[in-house]
Amino acid sequence: MRILFLTHSFNSLTQRLFCELTRRGHQISIEFDIADSVSEEAVALFQPDLIVAPFLKRAIPESIWSRHLCLVVHPGSVGDRGPSALDWAIQQGVPEWGVTVLQAEAEMDAGPVWASANFPLRAARKASIYRNETTEAAVNAVLQAVDRVQAGNFTPARVPGQAHALMRQLDRRIDWQQQTTAEILAHLNAADGFPGVADELFGQPCHLFDAWPEATLKGAPGELLGRRETAILRGTADGAIWLGHAKRAGGIKLPATQAFPAALALPELPLPGWHKSATPTWQDIAYEEAGGVGFFSFEFYNGAMSTEQCRRLTAAFQWATAQPTRVIVLRGGSDFWSNGIHLNTIEAAESPADESWANINAIDDLAEAILRCETQLTVAALGGNAGAGGCFLARAADFVWVRDGVMLNPHYKNMGNLYGSEFWSYLLPPRVGVDGAQAIMRHRLPMTAPEAVKLGFYDACLPGPGFAVDVARRAAELAAAPDFSGRLAAKVEKRRADEAAKPLAVWREEELREMRRNFYGFDPSYHVARYHFVSRTANSWTPRHLARHRDLDWKTPT
Numbered sequence: 001m002r003i004l005f006l007t008h009s010f011n012s013l014t015q016r017l018f019c020e021l022t023r024r025g026h027q028i029s030i031e032f033d034i035a036d037s038v039s040e041e042a043v044a045l046f047q048p049d050l051i052v053a054p055f056l057k058r059a060i061p062e063s064i065w066s067r068h069l070c071l072v073v074h075p076g077s078v079g080d081r082g083p084s085a086l087d088w089a090i091q092q093g094v095p096e097w098g099v100t101v102l103q104a105e106a107e108m109d110a111g112p113v114w115a116s117a118n119f120p121l122r123a124a125r126k127a128s129i130y131r132n133e134t135t136e137a138a139v140n141a142v143l144q145a146v147d148r149v150q151a152g153n154f155t156p157a158r159v160p161g162q163a164h165a166l167m168r169q170l171d172r173r174i175d176w177q178q179q180t181t182a183e184i185l186a187h188l189n190a191a192d193g194f195p196g197v198a199d200e201l202f203g204q205p206c207h208l209f210d211a212w213p214e215a216t217l218k219g220a221p222g223e224l225l226g227r228r229e230t231a232i233l234r235g236t237a238d239g240a241i242w243l244g245h246a247k248r249a250g251g252i253k254l255p256a257t258q259a260f261p262a263a264l265a266l267p268e269l270p271l272p273g274w275h276k277s278a279t280p281t282w283q284d285i286a287y288e289e290a291g292g293v294g295f296f297s298f299e300f301y302n303g304a305m306s307t308e309q310c311r312r313l314t315a316a317f318q319w320a321t322a323q324p325t326r327v328i329v330l331r332g333g334s335d336f337w338s339n340g341i342h343l344n345t346i347e348a349a350e351s352p353a354d355e356s357w358a359n360i361n362a363i364d365d366l367a368e369a370i371l372r373c374e375t376q377l378t379v380a381a382l383g384g385n386a387g388a389g390g391c392f393l394a395r396a397a398d399f400v401w402v403r404d405g406v407m408l409n410p411h412y413k414n415m416g417n418l419y420g421s422e423f424w425s426y427l428l429p430p431r432v433g434v435d436g437a438q439a440i441m442r443h444r445l446p447m448t449a450p451e452a453v454k455l456g457f458y459d460a461c462l463p464g465p466g467f468a469v470d471v472a473r474r475a476a477e478l479a480a481a482p483d484f485s486g487r488l489a490a491k492v493e494k495r496r497a498d499e500a501a502k503p504l505a506v507w508r509e510e511e512l513r514e515m516r517r518n519f520y521g522f523d524p525s526y527h528v529a530r531y532h533f534v535s536r537t538a539n540s541w542t543p544r545h546l547a548r549h550r551d552l553d554w555k556t557p558t
C-alpha cells in the first residue's frame with residue numbers, strides 16, 4: 001500500500017515503523033504535522049491508500065480524516081484517551097499499559113479500535129518505556145492494523161473510554177519533605193525526557209531529569225547532600241535520590257553540575273572504583289566480571305558522550321584491559337549504546353568550537369584504545385539505539401552484536417554535514433567496501449539491526465528477548481574457545497600489519513582535518529544544526545529525503 005505518515009517528527013518509533021512497513025513492501029512517505037494546509041497538500045500529492053499517525057501533537061484535520069482512513073497510534077491501553085497517557089500511567093504506577101491503534105475522528109482518541117497491544121509497565125523513565133515497550137507494542141499493533149486494512153474484512157469496534165487531562169506541573173510537583181524516594185522517582189520518571197519536573201536548585205527555578213535511586217546514603221529531606229561527577233544527591237523523606245540533569249529557565253538540559261556550577265562546592269561522594277555497586281546508586285560507568293569476560297555498562301543520559309565521560313570511559317577501559325579476562329563486552333546504556341559527542345555540553349561551552357574539538361578527540365581516544373587493545377577480544381553489544389559517531393565507535397570493537405529492534409542512524413549528515421570521525425574511514429571499507437562506506441555516510445535514513453548485519457557493517461543480530469543473556473553466553477564461549485589464543489594473535493597481527501600500511505594516527509588526522517573545517521571553518525552549518533537540535537526547535541518543513549511525494553520526479557497517482 002501507499003502509506004503516508006503524518007507525524008510531529010521522525011522519532012525512533014516513527015523510524016522503526018518506517019523500516020518495518022518498508023520491509024513488508026509498502027511505500028512510505030512522510031509529512032510533519034506543521035499546518036493543516038501542508039498535510040492536505042501531502043495527501044493530495046501522495047494519494048495514500050492509508051494514513052498513519054505514529055506521533056502526533058495536533059489533531060488531524062477533518063478535511064483529511066473524513067475522506068481517508070487515518071490510523072492514530074495512541075500510547076495508552078484500549079479505552080484510554082487524551083494527552084499525557086504514559087505520564088499518568090507511570091506516575092500512578094499501573095501494572096500494565098499498552099498501545100492502541102484507532103481511527104481518527106472528531107473526538108480525540110475516541111474512534112474505532114483497529115488493533116492494540118499490551119505490556120507490563122516497568123518502573124522506568126517515560127522516554128525509556130516509549131523507546132522500548134511502547135515501540136515494540138506499536139510495531140505489533142500497527143502491522144496488525146495494516147494487515148486488517150489490506151484484508152478488507154475487518155470491522156473496527158468502538159469502545160467506551162475515559163479521557164485524561166493534560167498533566168500539568170501542579171500534578172507533577174514534588175514534596176521533598178513528605179514524599180519517599182520511590183514516590184519522587186515515579187514523578188521524575190513520568191516527566192523524563194519531557195517536560196521534566198519544575199522545581200528549584202540553589203534557590204533557582206529549573207526542571208529536573210535523570211533521577212537515580214540511592215540505597216545507602218541519607219540526609220535531611222530536600223537538602224543537597226553531595227555530588228558525584230556531574231550528579232547531585234538530594235534528601236527525601238526516607239533516604240535520598242540522585243539528580244543527573246537539570247534545565248534552568250530559558251536554558252537547555254545539562255548535567256546537573258554544569259547547569260549549577262555551585263554544586264561543585266558540595267561534598268564529593270565518590271565510588272571506590274569501576275566495579276558495579278552492590279546496591280542502587282548513581283554510577284554511569286559500571287564494570288562486572290563473569291566467566292573470563294569483563295562487562296562495561298555506560299549509562300550516559302541520552303547516549304550523549306561528553307569529553308569528560310569519554311576520558312573516564314577510556315581510563316576505565318584501559319584499567320579493564322589489565323584485568324585477567326579474555327573478552328571485554330561494551331554494553332553501553334539500556335536505551336542508547338551511544339549517540340556520539342555531547343551536543344548539549346558543547347552548546348553550553350564558552351567556545352562550542354573548542355569543546356567540539358575536545359569532544360571528538362576524546363571519543364577518538366576511546367575508539368583508539370579499543371582498536372589498540374592487544375590483551376582481550378572486544379565486543380560491542382548494542383542493546384539500545386545508536387546514532388552518528390556512536391554507530392562507528394561500536395565498530396572499533398572486534399565484534400558488534402546488535403539486538404533485533406535497535407534503530408541505528410549511522411550518518412552525520414543531518415548534523416550540518418559533519419564529516420565524522422571515530423575512524424570510520426579506516427573501519428568501514430574492509431567490511432562494506434569503499435562504495436558501501438560512501439553509501440552509508442551519504443544515507444540519511446535509519447537502518448535496522450538485520451540491515452546492518454546484511455551490509456556487513458555489524459556482525460550479528462540477536463533476538464530482542466534474552467539479548468543480555470545471549471550476549472553473556474556468546475562472550476563466555478568466545479573466552480573459552482580452544483582457538484582463543486590464535487584469534488587474539490591473529491587480531492594483533494592484523495592490527496600491526498594495518499599500522500605498518502597506514503598508521504592509525506594518519507587515518508585520524510585525515511578525518512580530523514575535515515572535522516576542524518566543520519568546527520572552525522566558514523560554513524556554520526554544524527553550529528546552526530546543533531543549536532536547533534539542542535533547543536528542540538520545532539520542524540518548519542519536512543526534509544526531502546522523508547517527503548518522497550515532494551521529490552521532483554514524483555508523479556501523483558491517478
Ligand code: COA
Nearest residue numbers: 011012193302304339340341342343344387388389409415
Ligand atoms: N548529544 C546530546 N543530546 C543528544 C544527542 C547527542 N549527541 N543525541 C541525542 N540526544 C538527545 C536529544 O536531544 C533528545 O533529548 P531530550 O531528552 O531533550 O528529548 C534525546 O537524546 C533523544 O533524542 P531524539 O532525537 O528525540 O531520539 P530519536 O531516537 O528520535 O533519534 C538520533 C535518535 C540519534 C537519530 C538523534 O538523537 C540524533 O540525530 N542525535 C544526534 C547525533 C549526532 O549528530 N551526534 C553528533 C555527531 S557524533
